[in-house]
Amino acid sequence: MAAFRRAAVTAPARMARISTSTPAARAVGGGVTDPDAAKPTLEIDPFAKAARLNRPMSPHLAIYKWEMTMIGSIMHRATGGAGSAIFYGGAIWYAIAPFHSATVVNLAHSLPVPMIIAAKVLLAAPIVYHSLNGIRHLTWDTAKALKVPDVFNTGYVVLAGTAIGTAYLALQ
Amino acid sequence: MSSRIMCAASRSAVLAAARPSTLVRRSMSTADAAKPVPAIEPKSRMHGSYHWNFERALSVASIPLLVAPFIIGSHPLVDLGLGVVIPLHSHIGFGAILQDYLAVHKYPVAGRIAAASLYAATGLVLYGCYQFNTNDVGITEFVKRLWVGKQ
Numbered sequence: 001m002a003a004f005r006r007a008a009v010t011a012p013a014r015m016a017r018i019s020t021s022t023p024a025a026r027a028v029g030g031g032v033t034d035p036d037a038a039k040p041t042l043e044i045d046p047f048a049k050a051a052r053l054n055r056p057m058s059p060h061l062a063i064y065k066w067e068m069t070m071i072g073s074i075m076h077r078a079t080g081g082a083g084s085a086i087f088y089g090g091a092i093w094y095a096i097a098p099f100h101s102a103t104v105v106n107l108a109h110s111l112p113v114p115m116i117i118a119a120k121v122l123l124a125a126p127i128v129y130h131s132l133n134g135i136r137h138l139t140w141d142t143a144k145a146l147k148v149p150d151v152f153n154t155g156y157v158v159l160a161g162t163a164i165g166t167a168y169l170a171l172q
Numbered sequence: 173m174s175s176r177i178m179c180a181a182s183r184s185a186v187l188a189a190a191r192p193s194t195l196v197r198r199s200m201s202t203a204d205a206a207k208p209v210p211a212i213e214p215k216s217r218m219h220g221s222y223h224w225n226f227e228r229a230l231s232v233a234s235i236p237l238l239v240a241p242f243i244i245g246s247h248p249l250v251d252l253g254l255g256v257v258i259p260l261h262s263h264i265g266f267g268a269i270l271q272d273y274l275a276v277h278k279y280p281v282a283g284r285i286a287a288a289s290l291y292a293a294t295g296l297v298l299y300g301c302y303q304f305n306t307n308d309v310g311i312t313e314f315v316k317r318l319w320v321g322k323q
Contacts, residue, residue: 047277081269084262088297091259095300098307101314109321120319131238134231141228172320 072155076133079126086123120170128165132158230261241312251310255301263294 036044049055064070093099109116136154139145145154237253244250267290276283305311 077265077269080262080265084258084265087258087262088293091297091300091304092293093300094304094308095296098303101304101308101317105314105317105321108318131235135235138228138231169319 068155069151072133072158076130076137079130079133083126083130117170120172121166124169125162125166128169129158129162132161132165227261227264230257230264233257234261241316246310246313246316248305248310251305251312254311255305256298259294259297259301262297263290266290 036049061070108119111119136145136158139154145151233253234257237250237257240247240250267287270283270286270290274283274286276287301311304314308314309317
């Protein structure tokens with residue numbers, strides 16, 4: 001019955017639908033002035049077009065439900081960026097104003113023990129996570145473990161490894 | 173030389189296959205055929221190939237460099253390697269972050285300043301690592317002492 005009704009869409013209505021189904025047709029028939037309408041796709045400047053039509057920039061993250069894989073992905077960048085920022089900070093400091101390593105070591109171990117353990121957790125967790133997740137990335141680069149269940153399972157393995165590795169390093 | 177010609181030939185073949193609409197348009201009008209096609213693709217088809225391999229090489233190299241100190245302890249060659257691999261790997265990572273959040277096409281001034289500053293910072297980091305590895309105890313020994321508190 002439904003199929004019959006679909007087939008019974010009148011011919012003029014169908015033609016109207018077809019005539020508005022291409023960018024060029026829309027530009028001519030719909031009263032919309034699209035300067036890109038007649039251009040081949042590869043010659044359209046996507047950034048200019050997105051700005052002109054006030055489109056949101058991709059990736060438009062707010063429309064997606066947060067999944068573990070997404071959190072793991074942004075955490076890879078965050079941990080890499082944070083770890084590198086600390087490394088850069090220390091190395092640039094040494095390049096500009098060389099210090100004695102013993103001074104830093106003595107200063108660190110003059111802190112109360114709970115604070116030292118907390119600092120070890122805060123330092124070790126991002127480094128361990130980024131290292132293990134980096135191996136996951138290198139695995140993906142060989143086109144392995146790319147099915148969605150594999151992506152989740154390797155993600156859980158990395159999280160478990162991060163917990164174990166961080167606990168081991170923090171208690172050294 | 174011959175490989176360059178072959179590269180150019182196969183590149184144009186790839187581009188031609190990628191834009192059939194351009195081909196149709198060209199065959200219809202000689203005036204259009206003379207019009208240069210805008211350079212949308214990178215200049216070389218190897219662009220995006222070598223630097224990708226270089227990034228992976230750095231990542232793969234960092235695995236033994238990070239594992240070795242746990243097995244053999246501190247070694248000057250490991251320190252030297254870490255002092256080069258970590259800065260370059262970080263440089264690429266920071267560069268990707270800048271490209272994503274401070275893209276030059278969107279922030280022409282700030283994006284360029286940030287990109288140039290990154291090069292300066294990485295240069296200083298490479299220099300600092302070399303100085304630390306040659307004048308002080310080295311990266312791995314420093315981390316070890318910082319971690320377990322022994323002098």
